[in-house]
Amino acid sequence: xxxxxxxxxxxxxxxxxxxxxxxxxxxxxxxxxxxxxxxxxxxxxxxxxxxxxxxxxxxxxxxxxxxxxxxxxxxxxxxxxxxxxxxxxxxxxxxxxxxxxxxxxxxxxxxxxxxxxxxxxxxxxxxxxxxxxxxxxxxxxxxxxxxxxxxxxxxxxxxxxxxxxxxxxxxxxxxxxxxxxxxxxxxxxxxxxxxxxxx
Numbered sequence: 001x002x003x004x005x006x007x008x009x010x011x012x013x014x015x016x017x018x019x020x021x022x023x024x025x026x027x028x029x030x031x032x033x034x035x036x037x038x039x040x041x042x043x044x045x046x047x048x049x050x051x052x053x054x055x056x057x058x059x060x061x062x063x064x065x066x067x068x069x070x071x072x073x074x075x076x077x078x079x080x081x082x083x084x085x086x087x088x089x090x091x092x093x094x095x096x097x098x099x100x101x102x103x104x105x106x107x108x109x110x111x112x113x114x115x116x117x118x119x120x121x122x123x124x125x126x127x128x129x130x131x132x133x134x135x136x137x138x139x140x141x142x143x144x145x146x147x148x149x150x151x152x153x154x155x156x157x158x159x160x161x162x163x164x165x166x167x168x169x170x171x172x173x174x175x176x177x178x179x180x181x182x183x184x185x186x187x188x189x190x191x192x193x194x195x196x197x198x199x
Contacts, residue, residue, distance in 0.1 A: 002036065003119055003188050006090055009085055011036070013085060024100045024178070026093035028191075039088050041193055042115070047071035050113050050156070050194075056113060060170040061161045063104055065113060066108050070196065074111060079198040083107040087193035091179075093129060094186055099179035103160050106197035115192040121151040126185030133157060135176045136165070139194070159193070 001166075005011050006029065008044050013032040018024040031039065051067045068074055078084070087106055091099070104114060118124055133145040149155055157177060164173035177185070 002038070002046075002090060002190055005036070006092055006188070013062040018099070019095050022100070023141050024098045026091060026097040026099065028089050028091040030089045030197075033086050035086060038101070039190065039192060043116075043194060044071050044158075045086070045194070047074065047111075047113060047194055050111075054112050057134055057163050061172055065091045074194060078194045079107050081107065081109050081197050083109055083180075083196040085193065085197040085199060087191075088143045088196050089191045089193075091189050091191065092186065093126075093179065093182045093188075095182055097129070097179075099185070101176040101178040102130070102178055103174075104191070105160060106195060109195055110159055111194040112159050112161070114194065115155055115194070116149075116155045116157070118151055118153050118155075119190065120186065122148055125136070125151075126182055126187040128181050128183035129187040130180045131155060131177070132180055133175055133177050135164075138171075150173070169199065 011031060012029040014030040016023070016028050018026045034040065051069060054067050068077065083106065087104070112118065116131065122129065131147045131149060135143040135145070137143065147155065158175050161172040161174045163170040167179060
């Protein structure tokens, strides 16, 4: 159903052809409010389990920011900061498509975790198209992590950084994410980002 909705213009507030901005090769579309029920429900039920983890990260990293217990409170905080536009999106890649390494922040207020749902079956609907994370470490080369979720799998990963334990406590390890080249077929994913955007 989510894949079929990709071409329904009334569901979306914004579309991006990735190669026009050197973001990669493919297309993604930001949903308008109200979001599809599946996506809205997942945001509301996942957030309360992730907020305590996010707050633990802030404590370890000695950051002042703390996140509210409910998704509704996070959304109110975003809207008070003029971040009123939904960030949930669906992405489509064909053969040759890829997503350059990036982060999804969208404004001063951002939640440090997000979710991606794979909507196609690797090896059947497409080949290639692995999910890639890179972790930057000061004065060292980046570490790459490559994942290949199955259709219906959900990945929870960091929006910006994660705490990395060192001999002197914790430090922020910046992380970027992207998608390797799709060799054949079509690959669709839904991205669930908890904070709203300025535009």
